[in-house]
Each structure stands twice: as C-alpha cells, then as structure tokens.
Amino acid sequence: MSADSWLLLGKALWETIYMTMVSGGLSFLFGIPLGVLLYVTRPGRIKENAALNSVLGAIVNAARSVPFIILLVAIIPLTRLLVGTSIGTTAAIVPLTLAAIPFVARIAEGAINEVPGGLVEAAQAMGATPVQIVSRVLLPEARAGLINGMTITLVTLVSYSAMAGAIGGGGLGDLGIRYGYQRFDGVIMLATVVVLIVLVQLIQSVGDRLQNHYDRSR
Amino acid sequence: MIELKNLTKVFRAGGKEVAAVDSVDLQVPEGSIYGVIGSSGAGKSTLIRCVNLLERPTSGEVKVDGQDLTQLSEAELRQARHNIGMIFQHFNLLSSRTVYENIALPLELAGANRKAIDEAVTPLLELTGLKDKRDNYPSQLSGGQKQRVAIARALASKPKVLLCDEATSALDPKTTRSILALLKDINRELKITVLIITHEMDVVKTICDRVAIMSYGKLIEENDVESFFLNPQTELAREFVRDAINEKPVSELEDSFQPEPFAGSRPVIRITFVGQKVAQPLITQAARKFEVDFNILQADIEAVHGNTMGFLMVEVAGKDDQIEETLNYLKEHVQVEVAGYVS
Numbered sequence: 001m002s003a004d005s006w007l008l009l010g011k012a013l014w015e016t017i018y019m020t021m022v023s024g025g026l027s028f029l030f031g032i033p034l035g036v037l038l039y040v041t042r043p044g045r046i047k048e049n050a051a052l053n054s055v056l057g058a059i060v061n062a063a064r065s066v067p068f069i070i071l072l073v074a075i076i077p078l079t080r081l082l083v084g085t086s087i088g089t090t091a092a093i094v095p096l097t098l099a100a101i102p103f104v105a106r107i108a109e110g111a112i113n114e115v116p117g118g119l120v121e122a123a124q125a126m127g128a129t130p131v132q133i134v135s136r137v138l139l140p141e142a143r144a145g146l147i148n149g150m151t152i153t154l155v156t157l158v159s160y161s162a163m164a165g166a167i168g169g170g171g172l173g174d175l176g177i178r179y180g181y182q183r184f185d186g187v188i189m190l191a192t193v194v195v196l197i198v199l200v201q202l203i204q205s206v207g208d209r210l211q212n213h214y215d216r217s218r
Numbered sequence: 219m220i221e222l223k224n225l226t227k228v229f230r231a232g233g234k235e236v237a238a239v240d241s242v243d244l245q246v247p248e249g250s251i252y253g254v255i256g257s258s259g260a261g262k263s264t265l266i267r268c269v270n271l272l273e274r275p276t277s278g279e280v281k282v283d284g285q286d287l288t289q290l291s292e293a294e295l296r297q298a299r300h301n302i303g304m305i306f307q308h309f310n311l312l313s314s315r316t317v318y319e320n321i322a323l324p325l326e327l328a329g330a331n332r333k334a335i336d337e338a339v340t341p342l343l344e345l346t347g348l349k350d351k352r353d354n355y356p357s358q359l360s361g362g363q364k365q366r367v368a369i370a371r372a373l374a375s376k377p378k379v380l381l382c383d384e385a386t387s388a389l390d391p392k393t394t395r396s397i398l399a400l401l402k403d404i405n406r407e408l409k410i411t412v413l414i415i416t417h418e419m420d421v422v423k424t425i426c427d428r429v430a431i432m433s434y435g436k437l438i439e440e441n442d443v444e445s446f447f448l449n450p451q452t453e454l455a456r457e458f459v460r461d462a463i464n465e466k467p468v469s470e471l472e473d474s475f476q477p478e479p480f481a482g483s484r485p486v487i488r489i490t491f492v493g494q495k496v497a498q499p500l501i502t503q504a505a506r507k508f509e510v511d512f513n514i515l516q517a518d519i520e521a522v523h524g525n526t527m528g529f530l531m532v533e534v535a536g537k538d539d540q541i542e543e544t545l546n547y548l549k550e551h552v553q554v555e556v557a558g559y560v561s
Contacts, residue, residue: 122310125270126324126375127299136327140314216355217313 001187009191012175015089016199019161019171023093024154027100031153032146034060034101035108036134046120046130060102068160071095072167092169096160104153111145112138144215151207155200172196219379219411220246220269225278227264238264239275240435246428251405251412253422253443255458256432262415265432266383269413270302271295283378300328303372303410307384309364311356317367318343318352324375342370346400362393369400373408380404382414386421394418398425419462423447423522431455443523448490448553463518463529471515472533474561483559485541486515489530490553500551501532508544510536533560 001009034056040046041053066074072095076086079094115138123137139146162173172192180189227239238261246252256262267273268280271287280287287298311320321342325335343349346366356364365385372380382401386394402425405412414421422429422443430440431454439452450456468486469475476483501512516531534541548554 116308116310118306118308118310119312121272122304122306123323123327125272125299125302125304125381126327126371127296128327129296132327136323137312141312143314214314216315217357 001191005188005191008175008179008188009172009195012170012172012192013195013199015170015174016158016161016172016196019089019092019096019164019169020154020157023096023100023161024150024157026093026097027104027153027157028150030097031101031104032108034105035112036138038105038109039112039138040130040134046124046133060105063098063102064106066099068095068099069163069166071099072163076167087168089164089169089171092161092164092167092171095167096157096164099160100153100157103156104149107149107152108142108146111142111149114145115141144211144217147207147211147214151204151211154203154207158196158200158203172199219248219250219283220244220252220413221279221281222265222269223279223281225265225268225280226276227261227268227273228276237261237435239268242278242432242435242437244430244437244440246411246413248411249405249409250427251402251414251425253414253416253426253429254432254437255416255419255422255429258417260432261435262417262432263383266381266413266415269379269381270299270304272304300324300375301377302379302381303375303377304381304383305365305368305372305385307387309356309361309368309388311364311367311371313356316353316355317348317359320356320367321370321374323371328375338374338376339370342373345373345404346370360393361389362396365389365393365397366400369397369404373404373410378411380410380412382412382416384415384417386418387416391420394420395424401425419458423462423520427523431458444492444525444527447520447522447527448492463520465516465518465529465531468515468531468558468560472560475558476560477558479559480561483561484533484535485545485559486531486533486557487545487548488555488557489528489532489548490555491528491530491551492525493528500548501530504544504547508536508540508547510534510540510544531557 038053038056038060041049041056043050075095075098079091080086082094083090085091119137119141120133123133128136161169161171164171165174165177172195176189176192179185180192222242222244225239225242226237228235228237242265254262254265264273268275269282271280275288282298282302285298287295290298312323315323318339321339322335325338343352346369348363348366348370351359351363356367359367386397389397398421401412404410414426416422426443428442429446430437431452432438433454439455446455447459450459504510505512513533513535514530515533518529520527520529534544545554
C-alpha cells in the first residue's frame with residue numbers, strides 16, 4: 001500500500017472514531033435520561049404516568065423504525081440548523097445521534113428493568129425520594145447492564161457511520177465504497193475491513209472489561 | 219406503638235375485587251415482638267406492607283408512634299418512614315454496594331454527613347457480627363449474613379419499629395435461629411418494637427410475645443403466645459399448634475380411631491401444660507387414685523416464649539365412671555381435650 005493510501009486510511013479511521021464517539025457520547029447524554037423516564041412512568045412504577053409513557057414510547061418506536069439512510073437525508077434541514085452545514089463529518093453526527101438516542105433509551109430502560117423491584121421497595125421503605133431512588137439505587141444497580149448497552153451502541157454506531165458517506169461524512173465505510181468498490185482497489189477494501197474489525201474488537205473488549213469491573217452480582 | 223384500625227386493602231384483578239386485608243384491627247404494644255402467622259395468600263404480606271404504606275390501604279387507619287400515616291403528605295411520609303425499619307425475605311441488598319455502604323444507605327438518603335454515617339454504621343457492624351465483612355459485596359455473603367446486613371441497614375436510621383416480612387423464610391433452620399436471636403437482642407437492647415410476618419410457628423414460638431393468626435384477609439385469633447399454644451380457639455390455630463409440636467393425627471397411630479365414642483372404646487386425650495414437672499406426677503397420681511391405665515401415644519416438650527410447655531397424647535383405659543373422674547381431676551390442673559376414641 002502506498003503512503004497516500006495509508007494517509008487516506010488514517011484520515012478515514014479518525015473520521016469514524018470522531019463520528020462514533022461524539023454521537024455515542026451525545027446519545028448517552030440524552031438517551032439514558034429518556035430510558036429512565038420510560039422506566040419510571042410505566043404503570044405501577046415510582047412516577048407512574050401512563051399518558052406520558054405511551055407518548056414517549058410511540059416517539060421512540062417511530063424514530064427507531066426509520067431506516068438510517070432515510071433519516072440521514074430526511075433531517076437535513078435540522079442538521080443545517082444545528083451545525084450550519086448539511087455535509088461533512090460533523091454534519092453526520094446529527095443524524096447518528098438522533099438515531100442512537102431512542103436505541104440507547106430502550107437499552108437503558110431494559111438494563112434498569114433488570115434491577116429487582118424489591119430494591120426499589122426497600123429504598124421507599126427507607127424514605128427515599130424518587131430522584132434518590134433513580135440516582136442511588138436504579139442507576140448504580142443497572143451500571144453493568146448500562147455499560148453493556150453503551151458498548152452495543154458504539155459498535156452499532158461504527159457500522160451506521162459507514163453510511164455517512166452519503167452526505168459526505170467520510171469515514172472507513174465511505175473509503176471502502178469509493179476506493180475499494182468504485183475503483184476496484186482490493187487492497188484498500190481489505191484494509192478498511194481489517195481496521196473496522198480491529199476497532200470493533202477494541203470497543204468490545206474495553207466495554208467487557210469495564211462491565212466486569214463494575215459487575216458485583218457475581 | 220403500631221395501631222391498625224379497620225384496615226382494608228382491596229385489589230382489583232380481572233374485574234374482580236379481592237380484599238387481601240379485610241377490616242383488620244391490630245395493636246402492637248411498645249417494646250413487644252408481635253407475630254402475625256397465616257398460610258400463604260392469607261394477606262399477611264399485604265398487611266405488613268400497609269404499616270409503612272408501601273401498600274396504600276383502601277380504607278382504615280395506620281397509626282405508628284401515634285401518627286396516622288394515611289393522613290401524611292408524601293414528604294411527611296418519607297420522614298415518618300425513617301422511624302420504621304423493614305427487612306424482607308429476599309434481603310433486597312444493593313449488589314453494587316459493600317456491606318458498609320449498604321448499611322449507610324438510609325443515612326445517605328437522609329443527608330447525613332460522612333462522620334455521622336461512620337458513627338452510626340460502625341456499632342451496627344459490631345452488633346450484627348459483620349465487622350470482618352465490612353468491605354465485602356453481598357454476592358460474597360451467605361444468606362444469614364445478608365439478612366444481618368439488611369437488619370443493620372434497617373436499624374441505621376434508629377427506628378422505633380422494625381417490620382420483618384418473612385425475614386427467615388429463605389434461611390435454613392440453624393441460620394433462622396441465629397437471626398431470631400439477633401432480633402430478640404435488638405428488641406431487648408434497643409427497645410425496638412418488632413412486627414413479624416411469618417408462616418413458621420417456630421418463629422412465633424421462639425421470639426414472639428403475642429401472636430395473631432390471619433386467614434383470607436381477616437385476623438381470626440389474637441393472644442399472648444403461651445395462651446395461644448395452651449388453648450387455641452380456632453381450627454386453623456389448632457392446626458398451626460399441632461404442626462409446631464409435630465403432632466401426628468391419632469388415626470395414623472391407631473387404626474381403630476373414631477372421633478365419636480363407640481362400643482368398647484377408650485378415650486384419647488390431649489394434655490397441654492406449662493412447666494416440665496407438672497404432668498408426670500399428675501398422671502401417676504390419677505392412675506393410682508382412679509385405678510385407670512395410661513398409654514402415652516405421643517409426647518413433646520417445647521420451649522415456648524421462654525417457658526417449657528408439654529404436649530401429651532394419652533389413651534385412658536378403665537371403667538367409664540373412673541375415666542370420667544380422671545378427666546375431671548386432670549382438668550383441674552392442666553389443659554385437657556378429648557381427641558377421639560380407640561378400641
């Protein structure tokens with residue numbers, strides 16, 4: 001592989017990491033509270049609110065059912081509003097984040113669901129407020145499950161970011177399509193695939209290690 | 219200390235209304251250990267969960283330390299709950315926290331500072347025998363140790379009342395005994411009123427001062443523990459007492475057993491007494507005095523609420539009028555009941 005090719009690969013790797021990490025971070029920031037809200041507003045839970053729960057649930061489901069490639073172009077006006085441009089790597093972060101928020105919300109809700117209901121009762125019996133129940137009981141107890149969910153989200157974002165090429169977002173997937181597929185460069189194609197595999201392995205093993213570190217239930 | 223007045227909790231299930239707790243009146247005297255016993259599904263757990271309003275009663279009053287909890291706002295209720303500790307069948311410890319951090323939780327929730335927390339938690343580790351487990355996580359503990367942590371946690375906010383919801387039901391007999399001994403110590407030393415929900419008569423027998431029996435949501439019998447064992451009033455109470463003393467039905471021991479007298483039958487009587495020395499001389503005396511023979515079918519000595527209680531099942535043989543006089547004589551001294559007749 002030529003020096004130019006290495007340069008291309010390095011740039012594309014950086015773009016993928018940039019898109020994945022920024023949209024990942026933002027989606028945790030908004031998705032986890034949304035997941036908590038989905039959990040606590042369910043009938044029979046600490047802040048029961050059936051109406052809010054079904055509205056939130058419907059929005060989350062709708063957002064999750066839009067194919068990412070469609071979402072990517074459908075929200076271009078919003079992207080332009082938020083980052084000033086609709087093309088480029090930074091522009092790709094908007095649809096990636098938007099696609100990941102409902103995904104993270106459901107995963108967070110699922111992780112919190114795994115916390116035994118008896119712990120919530122015990123906390124209530126101690127006189128805990130709903131906010132304390134979330135911050136002192138539910139989130140810490142769901143920590144291992146949340147880390148697992150974040151790992152899954154990041155890996156999914158790596159593969160979603162491959163589609164960012166459609167709006168000029170760059171990244172490894174885009175490199176593979178343009179050089180590997182359209183210019184019949186088998187070496188570049190192989191290199192992008194290898195780099196992607198290594199990247200995903202890396203994310204997964206860091207995630208596993210963190211999860212093991214925080215899982216006290218074994 | 220705890221006073222339930224006309225307490226009712228109705229659940230709706232599939233269009234049907236079921237009263238899990240039905241017009242219950244109950245008074246737990248300050249400083250006592252009070253047991254509520256019943257079969258599963260009798261509504262005992264719902265009852266105890268109404269005491270700290272984990273379950274909001276459909277109607278009735280729940281007074282703890284003179285305060286009617288049903289009239290309080292959310293914030294006032296949270297405050298009142300600091301006064302009521304609770305332990306559970308499945309311990310409900312936080313797996314992400316160490317023993318120390320679990321015990322500290324109620325104090326953290328109440329906004330105590332680090333120093334105050336340490337001053338409260340350290341003696342509790344001592345009291346519950348968990349000093350060397352301080353930094354372990356619950357997954358590294360045995361069931362008995364987990365319940366000790368839960369007890370320490372329940373005591374951290376210095377409550378006046380401790381609620382125990384089937385607290386020993388998930389433990390083996392030996393561990394159960396040690397947990398019961400701990401509860402007794404806590405009751406005596408810290409002057410905490412204890413309300414225990416259980417289906418195990420051993421729990422009632424070992425530590426309770428008073429006991430109530432629950433069936434289909436209603437309290438059907440209430441008494442101090444000795445009287446409950448000596449003279450159970452309802453059929454269900456008699457069943458629980460018989461289970462507690464491992465009494466076998468006479469029909470299993472004697473093929474000829476009939477509940478009513480028949481030609482040539484001899485009565486089988488159940489004798490219940492307090493104090494080990496009472497029964498034997500009495501039976502020997504009666505045998506001599508009325509020229510009857512006693513055949514002991516079953517005998518059991520139990521420690522009930524710190525007293526020795528005896529349970530005897532004897533067959534009495536002799537002339538009819540002598541048997542009659544024997545029973546009258548025995549009744550003057552001990553609890554006597556005809557269980558049936560054998561030939």
